[in-house]
Amino acid sequence: xxxxxxxxxxxxxxxxxxxxxxxxxxxxxxxxxxxxxxxxxxxxxxxxxxxxxxxxxxxxxxxxxxxxxxxxxxxxxxxxxxxxxxxxxxxxxxxxxxxxxxxxxxxxxxxxx
Amino acid sequence: xxxxxxxxxxxxxxxxxxxxxxxxxxxxxxxxxxxxxxxxxxxxxxxxxxxxxxxxxxxxxxxxxxxxxxxxxxxxxxxxxxxxxxxxxxxxxxxxxxxxxxxxxxxxxxxxx
Numbered sequence: 001x002x003x004x005x006x007x008x009x010x011x012x013x014x015x016x017x018x019x020x021x022x023x024x025x026x027x028x029x030x031x032x033x034x035x036x037x038x039x040x041x042x043x044x045x046x047x048x049x050x051x052x053x054x055x056x057x058x059x060x061x062x063x064x065x066x067x068x069x070x071x072x073x074x075x076x077x078x079x080x081x082x083x084x085x086x087x088x089x090x091x092x093x094x095x096x097x098x099x100x101x102x103x104x105x106x107x108x109x110x111x112x113x
Numbered sequence: 114x115x116x117x118x119x120x121x122x123x124x125x126x127x128x129x130x131x132x133x134x135x136x137x138x139x140x141x142x143x144x145x146x147x148x149x150x151x152x153x154x155x156x157x158x159x160x161x162x163x164x165x166x167x168x169x170x171x172x173x174x175x176x177x178x179x180x181x182x183x184x185x186x187x188x189x190x191x192x193x194x195x196x197x198x199x200x201x202x203x204x205x206x207x208x209x210x211x212x213x214x215x216x217x218x219x220x221x222x223x224x225x226x
Binding site: 002031043044055088090094103104 | 148150156157158160204206211212213214215216217218219
């Protein structure tokens with residue numbers, strides 16, 4: 001167990017639907033990062049939150065949004081889902097200032113049918 | 114912008130042999146970090162090794178070592194004494210001025226008996 005908890009592990013949904021992926025960071029980590037891993041795009045950074053505030057944005061679609069709550073857990077919301085959104089979504093957390101303090105969760109595998 | 118290039122889509126190595134996985138990078142950040150992750154078929158991302166751009170010595174972690182050649186912008190991973198359990202995808206990643214990781218496309222390693 002890495003200490004980063006992602007739920008659910010698997011999700012199957014239909015096109016056009018909306019889903020929410022949840023991430024609980026490792027205890028003490030203030031930063032949460034979301035990544036998408038798909039066959040054609042590889043591993044891509046989506047968005048980072050630090051202590052409740054958005055810190056950086058990557059290749060995140062407008063249909064996707066995220067937030068980090070006061071207890072530091074984060075949710076990634078994916079709406080108007082398309083077949084191409086099928087991917088493995090990772091959450092990672094880190095300690096600020098640590099040179100290599102990344103810890104990844106085990107991921108949520110999203111299948112859009 | 115940062116770029117990570119892994120030119121070997123797939124590699125084979127015999128058990129107990131050493132193998133080198135290539136990674137080149139490009140960045141304009143004066144300070145950066147280089148990472149290698151292992152992703153077995155189960156999907157989780159496992160941190161292997163880290164090299165800071167100002168580190169004078171090559172990083173080592175058990176059977177893993179990172180051959181860092183700053184002038185050539187390369188950060189190759191060397192796995193010594195390969196084991197069957199080393200069969201997995203391997204990703205090179207970089208962190209620059211931000212804290213998010215930028216990943217390469219990955220190399221699939223198969224260790225044969």
